[in-house]
Amino acid sequence: MANHPKFLVIDGYRRDGREALAAGGATSAGNLYSQMLMKCHPGCSVDIVYPADAGDSLPQGAALEAYDGLAWTGSSLTVYADDPAVTPQIALARAAFEAKLPSFGSCWAAQIGVVAAGGVCAASPRGREMGIARKITLTPEGRAHPLYTGKPSVFDAFISHEDECTHLPPGAVLLAGNAFTSVQAVAITHKGGTLWAVQYHPEYDLHEIARLTYCRIERLTKMGFFADTDAAHDYVNKLEALHQDPSRRDLAWLLGIDSDVTNEDVRLAEVRNWIEQRVLPNMRY
Template sequence: MSLNILIVEGNNPEDSSVFIEAAKASCSENLKNLVQKIEPLAEIKIINPSRDNETKEALENLNQYKGIIFTGGAMRINDMTDEIKKHINFASNCFKHGKKILAICWGLQVCSTAAGGNVAPAKNGAHIGIATDVKINDEGKKNLIYKNKRHIFTTPAFNFDEVIELPEGAKLLSSDSINRVMAIYFKSGQSEIWGLQYHPDYEYWQMVNLSNARKDRLLNNNIFKNEDEFEKHVNYIKEQDLDFDNRTHEVRNWLDNLKAS
């Protein structure tokens, strides 16, 4: 089988428009660009679970795909709208088909919920554009997703919620001072899932733009005390040196695992 990959968009059209304007691509297109930079011959199909015809077609043809990637997004699990339920239901159905799944940020939260885990607003604050000093634990050091990754790293990240209860049998792979669950590995149904609460698929300039696009909301919700504190944080992100290879090891390692299977 050729390297056919299904990418599952995590945003609704309204939120996607913000990402497209700020990051110059939707979540799914951004991931597609990265995957094809690493594997130029990969064939990629993008679907959105909010569109019933797309999910129906995807589920009927999952045997065509070597793996599935669930992207980030701006929705929040606890809102549990009909649209969010469709994302969770689609993940549950994917688990039945024995696929290797990479679940990023919102994708991790969707897949964890679908597998019986629990997601809630993060108690220690939010990642706004960046996660600092993520530490890979002993279990993570043994997991293929972190092959060649620095054991302590800083990475693009943007989330207000976190996985507070792991799916049954899940293994915690990394943590930071804000989220205990920064990466996990688990099996559900017939599938293997690697979940990341951060973004190997984004660059810092994109996170700066997304932060600026959400500035008023962040200030209104008291994520920052004032505009000066916000600007100081944005400047901190701008100062970071982003090593492409180290940032993207997780995606590269997952793709290598697909090719080897």
């Protein structure tokens, strides 16, 4: 009988953040990641923990060794804040490096991993990158890296962030960037452990980015993404309509969306590559 990997998913949101997503019809980050991992490797098992919640138990030391891979979700927290919801997550990232547990993640993952390994993150001087990150371009190191096997050298991806990695730590390799954010992907080797992390969100689809936009309509409108809330709702509705009917070429053209984000084989390539290249060869049978 085939052995299947066991994953630990770290949902980086606080309880109030998860509740806000649920109120807007979005899937919680932990569940979204769990669904993605099960899609990329059917038969795997997934546990989810919530280290931003006071009192939530964090598996450390020997407990981490029960897993074959660790996956970090996004988060609405700020990694450089002195916040009791953040410091346990940095400690967990350091423990994962020390346990040599293969790790992957989106957005928050890159920032947590960089800080845990000695790098620096800060607020982006350009503000929020939201919706679709355009023209993410692999570096020469990225083109040669197994994370990007089968991925185009230039692509778009779902995204939502205001902070960015500004100084990479020793042992980090820049894999991708774009005009908005210089660090769109990074591979970190620290204390013998590895983290492959992307600033964008392969776990999102059109429905999830629509719901996330809906949850933040007031903020995004004030930030100038939309002329008014009516325009914002229209954008959300168009995303949902294209999700329901991917053959709507008119909507895809209007929204500037192509197979980089609608084709799961392309969108999830990094996740499958991580599982195949880092998790399966290092499974603890």
